[in-house]
Each structure stands twice: as C-alpha cells, then as structure tokens.
Amino acid sequence: MSLPSYTGPVGRVWFYSVRGFALLVLLFLVLPIIVITPLSFNVEPYFSFTSGMLHLDPEAFSLRWYRELLEDPLWILSFKNSLLIATCSTVIATALGTVAALGLSRSNLPFKRLLMGTLISPMIVPVIISSAGMYFFYSTLGIAQSHLGIILAHAVLGTPFVIITVTATLVGYDHSLTRAAASLGASSTYTFFRVTFPIIRPGIISGALFALVTSFDEAVVVLFLGGVEQRTIPRQMWSGMREQISPTILAAATLLILGSVLLLVAIEFLRRRSLRMRGIRE
Known part of the structure; x- marks a missing residue:
C-alpha cells in the first residue's frame, strides 16, 4: 500500500x-517460535546454538532428534493418541457446532443471546476451571481415565470455534433459499445437504480446523483426565521438560509448528473462497 x-x-x-x-x-x-526450528537440528543435546551452528558448519546439524522422535515408543504413542483424540473430538465438535449455529441463525429464536453466551463459554472460562469440573463430572460417570473422557472434553472446547465460524458464514446466508426448497417439497434433511451445506461448507471446514488445532494444543485437560495410556503430544512435551530435557521436544514442536502453518494456510484459503462465493472482493 x-x-x-x-x-x-x-x-x-x-x-x-x-x-x-x-x-x-x-x-x-x-521470533521465539522461529528459534525452535534450527535448534531442533542441533547435533548436540543442548537447547542453545553451538559455535558450529553459528558458523553454519554442516557437521553441527543433524536429524538425530527427529530419528529419536520416530523411534521412541512414548512419542509414537503420544502421536497416535493425539491423532485419535483430535479426529474424534473434531467430528463431534463440528456436528454439534454446526447444528447450534443453524439454530442461532434463526431470528425468532428465544433467549438467543443467552444461548450464544452459554455455548461459547468454554472459550471464556479458564481451562483449568473447566478441566477440574470435567474431572469431577467424568469421575462420577467412570470415564475420567479414558480416551472417551478426553475426546468429550476436547469436543466441548472445540465446539465454540465451530459455532463462531459457522455463525459468521450464515450472516450472509439467504434464508429464502431454504423456504423455496421447502415450498417445492424438499425435506429438511435434503434441503440442508443440497442447499445449506454447500454454502456454509467453508465455514464448517474452518471451524473444524480450529477445533482440530485446539485439541492438538490442549495439555491441561489431559493432565486432569488422562492416564498413562492417554498421553498426548502436549502431555509428553510437558513430561519431557520436567523429567528428561531433550531436544526431541524441539523436534516435536517444529513438526507441530509446520502443521499449524499448513492449517492456517488452509483456513485463509477457505476464508477467501467463502468471500468469493458471497460476491465479496478484498
């Protein structure tokens, strides 16, 4: 400009x-995030730049910590758990958030603001308070130390992101299309999948990506609800910092940064695509 x-x-x-x-x-x-990436290639087991790295000596760089990351059973278990929990919680959060956003988009919905505030409250309430409440509630159900408990907890934390993104997409939605489909005899299910869903799909996918990132990044809930078998990547990184400091943590952080960047690029692409579909040019 x-x-x-x-x-x-x-x-x-x-x-x-x-x-x-x-x-x-x-x-x-x-800058603090960028510094992590070159340190993850350090051949020495240090969290600082060596003289060889500062002089760009090829022998000072290595993939040693990435190999250890792929060979360590605890890290492999953490990656599997994070992928399973994030995928399942994202599916649940996307379904619940989309349905809630469709209901909140109706102008005649009573107590609309109260419902909206309640549904997005997991974003506002401190995570440690939510985690403590979930721990006592899930303990009574017997699912506190299980994958199911963590999946449900992450779904609760991810649903508000889906609600906000889908609600923003529905702001420019023409409800006369739904009424026209109903007047032609289409059922509610058929109307949603053939009329509504194609229009709000970018918002749904964006919300799902936010929910996925939230699940991958969450550590407090896992500390409260997870056991040894439910160890996730953030929990493993936390344990590594407290028990055995190793640059393997930096390698895992670099991979997470790369994944986050790819997700942000995908979200921005979907946002621009949604604007084009609505006839808005930036």
Missing part, C-alpha cells in the same frame, strides 16, 4: 510508525 501524493509530513510519520510498531509486535510474537 502506497501513500497518496497529498499526504503531509505528519501523515507519513504516522504511516511508517504504525507499520514499524506492527513489525516489532510481529517479531516479538514470532
């Missing part, structure tokens, strides 16, 4: 000051 020709000195100073401050904030947020 270039400045207009009529911009004065004050406007130019303000323009470059705001962008410089935004750049500093970006570096403050991103």
